[in-house]
Amino acid sequence: MTQRKLAIFVEGQTEKIFLENLIGEIAGVKNISFRRTVVTGNTLTILRQESEPPENPASPYLVLLADCQNDERVKTVVLYQRPYLERANFSLILGLRDLHPNPLSSLQRITSKLKYGVPTSGVATHILLAVAEIEAWFLQDQNHYRQIDPALDSTTFKARFGFDPATESAESVQEPAALLHKIYGSVGKAYRKDRKRVERTVSALDIAQVYLTLPNRLPHLRDLIAHIDGFLKAESTLA
Amino acid sequence: MKLDSIQFTEYEGQDREWILEDTALDTITLVVGKNASGKSRFLSIIASLGKLLSGNASQLFESGKYLARFSNGETKFEYILHYENKVVVGEKLSKDGDTLLDRGKDGAGTIWAEKLGAKIDFQSPVDQLAAKVRQDAIQHPYLAELHNWASLLRHYQFGTPLGRDHFLLLTQTPATTGESSVSEIVDPNEVTKLYIRAFAQYEEPFDQAVLRDMKSLGYDCTDIGAEGADIRVIQGPPMAWLFLQEKGLKAKTSQVVMSQGMFRALSIVIHLNYCIFRKIARTILIDDIGEGLDFSRAQSFISLLISKSIQNNLQLLMTTNDRFVMNGVPLKHWGVLSRKENKVRITNIKTAPKIFEEFEELGLSNFDFFSTNFFEEGAK
Numbered sequence: 275m276t277q278r279k280l281a282i283f284v285e286g287q288t289e290k291i292f293l294e295n296l297i298g299e300i301a302g303v304k305n306i307s308f309r310r311t312v313v314t315g316n317t318l319t320i321l322r323q324e325s326e327p328p329e330n331p332a333s334p335y336l337v338l339l340a341d342c343q344n345d346e347r348v349k350t351v352v353l354y355q356r357p358y359l360e361r362a363n364f365s366l367i368l369g370l371r372d373l374h375p376n377p378l379s380s381l382q383r384i385t386s387k388l389k390y391g392v393p394t395s396g397v398a399t400h401i402l403l404a405v406a407e408i409e410a411w412f413l414q415d416q417n418h419y420r421q422i423d424p425a426l427d428s429t430t431f432k433a434r435f436g437f438d439p440a441t442e443s444a445e446s447v448q449e450p451a452a453l454l455h456k457i458y459g460s461v462g463k464a465y466r467k468d469r470k471r472v473e474r475t476v477s478a479l480d481i482a483q484v485y486l487t488l489p490n491r492l493p494h495l496r497d498l499i500a501h502i503d504g505f506l507k508a509e510s511t512l513a
Numbered sequence: 514m515k516l517d518s519i520q521f522t523e524y525e526g527q528d529r530e531w532i533l534e535d536t537a538l539d540t541i542t543l544v545v546g547k548n549a550s551g552k553s554r555f556l557s558i559i560a561s562l563g564k565l566l567s568g569n570a571s572q573l574f575e576s577g578k579y580l581a582r583f584s585n586g587e588t589k590f591e592y593i594l595h596y597e598n599k600v601v602v603g604e605k606l607s608k609d610g611d612t613l614l615d616r617g618k619d620g621a622g623t624i625w626a627e628k629l630g631a632k633i634d635f636q637s638p639v640d641q642l643a644a645k646v647r648q649d650a651i652q653h654p655y656l657a658e659l660h661n662w663a664s665l666l667r668h669y670q671f672g673t674p675l676g677r678d679h680f681l682l683l684t685q686t687p688a689t690t691g692e693s694s695v696s697e698i699v700d701p702n703e704v705t706k707l708y709i710r711a712f713a714q715y716e717e718p719f720d721q722a723v724l725r726d727m728k729s730l731g732y733d734c735t736d737i738g739a740e741g742a743d744i745r746v747i748q749g750p751p752m753a754w755l756f757l758q759e760k761g762l763k764a765k766t767s768q769v770v771m772s773q774g775m776f777r778a779l780s781i782v783i784h785l786n787y788c789i790f791r792k793i794a795r796t797i798l799i800d801d802i803g804e805g806l807d808f809s810r811a812q813s814f815i816s817l818l819i820s821k822s823i824q825n826n827l828q829l830l831m832t833t834n835d836r837f838v839m840n841g842v843p844l845k846h847w848g849v850l851s852r853k854e855n856k857v858r859i860t861n862i863k864t865a866p867k868i869f870e871e872f873e874e875l876g877l878s879n880f881d882f883f884s885t886n887f888f889e890e891g892a893k
Contacts, residue, residue, distance in 0.1 A: 314808060350878035371876050384874045391877070391885070401876065 279364040280505045281338040283348045288472045289370055289408050290341045297337055299481040300502055307333035313342045313351050349401050360397040366505050367399040372407040378448055405494045409451040410444035412475050414488050421478035423461040443491045514662040515828045516796055520580040521558045536859040541819055543842045544832045545883050546850030551857045552832035556798045566663030568645050573599040585658055600639045608655055616643050626652040665795035669701045672801040675780035676704035677768055680742055680752035704780045705755050709739050711787045719790060726782045730813050732775060733760040774805040778814060789825045796828040803838035812841040836880040844869055844879055849888040860888050
């Protein structure tokens with residue numbers, strides 16, 4: 275009777291909030307238990323919110339979400355925590371980092387180095403990229419703008435902001451968060467990385483579209499989803 | 514004046530020869546290295562040069578050969594000093610490539626005389642630095658620049674009490690002794706005396722600066738001061754000690770009950786702010802920075818030191834092997850010290866730019882640059 279366990283290490287709360295929503299959507303009716311943690315000085319501290327349901331050891335799947343709080347580099351924490359997670363029978367470890375502030379021109383170079391230092395045996399471990407940052411995935415979802423403000427018409431964005439979410443890939447945008455802020459700003463709203471505003475954007479996303487359609491235009495989101503899909507498709511012996 | 518590079522050899526050509534290869538130094542340099550690699554020695558070498566040039570060393574050391582380069586704005590100085598068996602065997606100072614002072618082992622040499630507009634012969638004692646004994650503001654004003662750098666140089670060892678176990682005899686406060694506020698307080702342990710002097714000169718703004726810095730480190734205090742030490746705790750003649758009034762506590766926290774980490778931070782903050790209030794550029798050496806501080810304080814402390822140094826024209830040279838400190842300092846400020854046999858080398862972004870650039874793209878913490886020996890070979 276084994277619970278399947280996935281650990282995902284992210285840079286900050288934006289990625290954590292997004293992934294909780296995304297994994298919840300992907301899992302659908304599957305009974306997933308989340309363990310939310312923050313990383314301080316390479317150690318994991320379990321973060322509990324009062325409204326949160328307690329972790330359920332009977333759930334067939336456990337997803338540990340680790341927020342590195344932008345203090346520690348994701349890869350470093352992954353490599354440090356990996357032996358402990360392996361000992362605790364985790365079957366997959368993912369680290370999600372931004373390309374930003376490196377330029378888009380460095381993408382190939384950085385991609386070629388993602389595996390550097392990551393052991394190839396033992397628990398499957400992958401370092402994934404959000405290009406240039408996770409806000410690219412928000413930027414791509416043309417359905418969410420109307421939820422933020424009915425006056426936001428994404429068909430006008432190409433002319434006004436130089437980017438058309440319906441036809442272009444947001445992975446070619448150098449500073450997605452800044453562009454999102456600019457777009458929201460056109461109707462007097464703002465995008466910032468504080469919890470309230472990130473939650474507003476994430477709850478406005480059409481998560482089904484993010485899962486099913488956006489990966490066609492966002493190869494790095496596709497990689498992430500493929501790993502999560504693979505984890506959930508493998509049968510838990512508790513399921 | 515800023516120290517741009519240093520090279521040092523001890524016991525040249527002998528079995529116990531020890532070499533620090535030519536090392537470029539920036540305005541902010543964090544030297545990292547394993548235990549016993551020579552980090553503390555690196556700073557001690559610079560501190561010793563300062564003592565020799567300022568006259569704070571009672572005599573020459575056994576053996577040493579320095580090549581130090583300095584800059585003051587656009588002006589570049591190069592100073593070479595070689596002594597063996599406590600006797601100077603060579604000394605040379607040049608400014609922008611022109612030799613101003615040159616002497617040999619018998620003490621005889623030539624020195625540029627500004628007012629005369631010529632080089633003149635001199636004879637100095639063989640066990641004395643000509644750069645020190647030939648001080649003359651009219652004929653050799655350039656020597657004063659070297660001397661100023663040396664006398665303003667400060668060396669703190671963060672792993673020591675930094676004055677926590679030192680109290681000030683009330684009869685020796687600057688007010689009671691009439692001591693000049695111009696004379697330098699060099700001893701890092703004399704922090705109570707330094708605080709009293711600083712408050713006398715700069716009053717409330719000095720306190721506020723110290724309290725602001727302490728707050729940024731997570732020590733929220735409403736007052737700082739020096740007061741008569743409790744005679745039940747410190748017996749003997751009347752003494753003064755430092756205290757902080759921590760927010761939320763009714764009683765003051767005197768230096769004897771402060772945690773070691775808190776007092777070390779306070780001591781450095783007082784010393785640093787005094788340097789800043791005096792508005793004089795100088796070089797500050799801090800060995801084992803962050804020692805005894807927890808994760809978040811170590812990172813806050815290093816950020817504070819770096820930002821204040823950059824803002825106030827201070828050169829900050831530090832050593833550490835603390836992971837949290839390393840992660841808090843951008844790699845561009847790093848020098849990684851490694852020792853092979855008797856040779857110590859410091860690798861930095863100037864000596865190995867490709868390795869530093871390559872590492873930045875790996876997405877690892879700075880500490881990994883050091884702990885994986887990446888600095889030596891890059892990605893294999």
